[in-house]
């Protein structure tokens with residue numbers, strides 16, 4: 001099973017927007033670019049909402065059948081480890097193997113020495129096609145990479161082989177993810193991580209490093225754009241080199257776990273992808289859930305009341321909602337509107353504060369981030385919330401499709 005050149009991970013927390021999401025990919029296809037949808041939902045989301053991976057598979061299959069999508073599509077076991085993978089085995093054909101917890105923990109000194117010595121030929125100035133200047137690689141850098149990442153790659157191998165055994169097949173897509181770590185991986189580190197992945201025998205088709213800068217949930221990138229662009233280009237060059245050098249799958253590509261809506265890096269990414277003729281997997285998650293809220297608000301009446309109620313609940317239970325996401329949000333609590341104020345907002349005010357249009361004077365990124373992580377409130381409403389999604393389906397679907405097509409697919413791929 002081969003992952004296409006361009007793919008987009010879409011999250012669908014309540015398994016109601018598969019069709020609306022796929023409609024965006026179909027429109028992109030008619031505009032000339034194939035972007036394959038990958039439905040992803042993490043174990044954390046499943047636990048908070050109280051769902052199982054089969055529901056993601058069902059919604060994906062249903063969307064594909066009802067719209068007649070005849071291109072590939074996948075269901076991603078998002079950020080799994082040995083402890084969580086079992087529930088995802090049957091429903092998934094894409095596995096994001098998350099070994100971030102194993103980074104920074106060294107293997108034995110002897111293994112580190114052997115790894116480093118085996119790669120001494122790369123020390124010095126390494127000319128990599130596509131780069132303006134050669135990579136500077138010291139023996140210490142190789143050794144440090146082994147110290148920081150070798151155990152994590154070994155663990156990824158263990159998980160990969162476990163999935164093969166449990167599924168009874170190697171016919172699935174494997175991604176290795178290290179994005180949920182404290183420090184970004186440099187291109188030199190990425191090179192030796194890929195070398196270790198090849199040695200471990202993992203046929204990774206995507207790799208998700210952590211990039212420098214902040215990737216907060218639901219809001220734009222915060223960081224030095226020119227630095228990001230340089231790093232991204234270097235990563236692309238390193239991957240192309242590693243594919244040839246280490247014999248990794250020819251379609252190996254970067255997976256950008258964006259935490260949704262990193263609009264300002266789309267331009268530099270697009271430029272770099274063209275320059276290197278490279279593919280990419282762009283993963284987004286909560287952006288669709290926020291469009292559901294915008295759709296509810298814009299529907300007015302009961303929909304608006306429910307959107308206000310979700311905010312009030314998230315506001316009152318701030319610590320509980322924000323806690324699990326503390327490292328990936330940046331909310332200034334004094335900038336959050338009080339629920340009493342929000343209860344007086346019109347549909348346009350609510351949508352304007354939430355919709356990701358930083359140029360809009362009503363846009364409030366603190367309000368947006370809190371709602372991004374506040375989906376547990378809606379999950380607890382149970383049937384009442386799902387019923388509202390059905391009742392206002394048309395208004396909501398329009399927001400969902402437009403968001404993915406206009407703000408994501410067009411900006412990155414077209």
Ligand SMILES: [Zn+2]
Nearest residue numbers: 177179180257
């Ligand atoms: Zn991630």
